[in-house]
Amino acid sequence: MKLILSEQQLSITIRRLASQVLENNDSFSNTVIIGLQPRGIYVSDRLVNEIKKQLPGVAVQYGKLDITFYRDDIRKELHIANQTDIPFSLEGKKIVLVDDVLYTGRTIRAALDAILAFGRPENVELCVLIDRRFSRQFPIQPDYTGKAIDSIISQKVKVFWKEKDGKDEVALLE
Amino acid sequence: MSLSTKHLLGIRDLKKEDISLILQTAEQFKEVLQRPVKKVPSLRDIVVVNLFFENSTRTRISFELAEKRLSADTVNFTASSSSVSKGETLLDTVNNILSMKVDMVVMRHSASGAPHFLANHIPAAIINAGDGINEHPTQGLLDALSIKEKTGSLEGRKVAIIGDIMHSRVAQSNIYLLKKMGAEVTVCGPPTLIPKYISQALGVNVSYHLRETLEWCDVANVLRIQLERQNQVLFSSLREYSLAYGINRQMLDSLHKEIVIMHPGPINRGVELDSDVADSKQSIILQQVENGVAVRMAVLYLLANRNN
Numbered sequence: 001m002k003l004i005l006s007e008q009q010l011s012i013t014i015r016r017l018a019s020q021v022l023e024n025n026d027s028f029s030n031t032v033i034i035g036l037q038p039r040g041i042y043v044s045d046r047l048v049n050e051i052k053k054q055l056p057g058v059a060v061q062y063g064k065l066d067i068t069f070y071r072d073d074i075r076k077e078l079h080i081a082n083q084t085d086i087p088f089s090l091e092g093k094k095i096v097l098v099d100d101v102l103y104t105g106r107t108i109r110a111a112l113d114a115i116l117a118f119g120r121p122e123n124v125e126l127c128v129l130i131d132r133r134f135s136r137q138f139p140i141q142p143d144y145t146g147k148a149i150d151s152i153i154s155q156k157v158k159v160f161w162k163e164k165d166g167k168d169e170v171a172l173l174e
Numbered sequence: 175m176s177l178s179t180k181h182l183l184g185i186r187d188l189k190k191e192d193i194s195l196i197l198q199t200a201e202q203f204k205e206v207l208q209r210p211v212k213k214v215p216s217l218r219d220i221v222v223v224n225l226f227f228e229n230s231t232r233t234r235i236s237f238e239l240a241e242k243r244l245s246a247d248t249v250n251f252t253a254s255s256s257s258v259s260k261g262e263t264l265l266d267t268v269n270n271i272l273s274m275k276v277d278m279v280v281m282r283h284s285a286s287g288a289p290h291f292l293a294n295h296i297p298a299a300i301i302n303a304g305d306g307i308n309e310h311p312t313q314g315l316l317d318a319l320s321i322k323e324k325t326g327s328l329e330g331r332k333v334a335i336i337g338d339i340m341h342s343r344v345a346q347s348n349i350y351l352l353k354k355m356g357a358e359v360t361v362c363g364p365p366t367l368i369p370k371y372i373s374q375a376l377g378v379n380v381s382y383h384l385r386e387t388l389e390w391c392d393v394a395n396v397l398r399i400q401l402e403r404q405n406q407v408l409f410s411s412l413r414e415y416s417l418a419y420g421i422n423r424q425m426l427d428s429l430h431k432e433i434v435i436m437h438p439g440p441i442n443r444g445v446e447l448d449s450d451v452a453d454s455k456q457s458i459i460l461q462q463v464e465n466g467v468a469v470r471m472a473v474l475y476l477l478a479n480r481n482n
Contacts (some may be wrong), residue, residue, distance in 0.1 A: 066202070069206065069244075078175075080175050082202070083205070116211065117214070118209060119210055
């Protein structure tokens with residue numbers, strides 16, 4: 001197991017991601033954050049907290065999206081859905097999609113499909129904590145990257161969260 | 175995680191975990207139905223045939239909508255306008271349809287056990303949409319979802335099923351499901367419409383007194399008198415039935431608590447339920463119909479890849 005981000009590095013990275021998102025969406029009046037279920041939520045929860053800290057008094061619109069029903073592999077494998085909670089229209093909004101690890105790009109492909117069910121957004125940006133470079137199966141790239149790593153197929157990136165796993169850490173498993 | 179069965183023939187064959195999984199998935203589909211675009215691509219390329227050998231409006235439309243919301247391709251079949259009237263057997267009809275590459279079959283039939291027979295003979299996933307006086311599993315599931323939504327949980331809930339228990343597949347599916355999920359069930363109706371030994375066989379309480387039953391329960395699921403399935407006289411008249419077992423406003427108001435009223439439809443107004451009960455805010459009859467689509471989406475979704 002190789003450490004990619006320690007607890008301290010992880011919190012610095014989230015803070016930087018929040019600043020970068022704010023740089024491009026300074027007033028945040030028309031921007032929404034959408035976290036991807038299940039594990040992207042941990043990143044988006046913290047990102048939203050950090051944005052609120054840096055932009056006090058501004059209501060940040062925040063939704064959670066589950067893409068299970070948009071997957072392209074129903075005949076191969078059944079997946080159980082998590083909750084989607086987007087209590088506002090995405091018509092004309094600037095969306096920042098948030099996930100923990102970007103790998104093949106298939107999840108994001110499905111998420112782009114799913115988003116259209118909530119309205120036609122002005123634009124969509126992608127924010128990921130870890131980008132596994134050179135392993136994409138779709139032409140999808142992040143706009144905000146916590147950390148880019150090189151890895152091979154047999155390796156796994158595991159993100160641990162205090163709320164769920166007892167510690168904050170990102171590691172590469174062989 | 176996935177269902178333990180390849181077909182949905184009845185609630186009797188399901189495990190408690192299967193029921194929980196279906197209800198949990200149905201809740202996610204309820205959210206899908208609130209979106210501006212209420213359609214997901216999950217079952218793209220899956221072909222579903224709806225075989226209705228018996229009349230139905232609610233169930234057929236509900237299944238059809240569920241299939242369309244999931245992007246499945248659908249084919250409809252009604253017995254009256256098909257080769258069945260020329261003497262074709264059930265197995266031949268279905269085999270012919272299946273040779274056109276169909277993945278799932280939703281079937282309603284007046285013979286109890288017809289979907290079980292099909293399941294033994296053909297490779298597609300079968301969903302029972304009501305078979306004779308046996309089961310109507312998706313109705314049981316949508317009733318459970320409605321009770322859960324309205325009252326919080328099924329565990330320990332007191333549910334009364336009132337009316338023609340003998341001829342009701344809805345009653346049977348409800349009883350199996352509620353007992354598996356830890357609810358208490360009382361069936362109530364005239365002695366001629368309640369099967370003997372039902373209490374020993376299915377573990378339900380039996381009552382012949384409407385008022386007593388309503389005082390006891392949290393939820394009353396009121397059934398229709400199925401005149402089309404009764405081939406002998408089991409009570410003297412609908413009017414007399416209504417006097418003894420019909421629920422009216424005055425009776426509800428005289429109870430010591432507010433109970434939830436359910437009905438699987440179609441309602442015979444003025445017989446089992448008065449209009450001012452059926453249309454009151456205690457009644458969740460229309461929510462049941464709404465939940466029907468979500469539950470059927472969940473069942474179709476969870477069974478779609480089980481037969482490969």
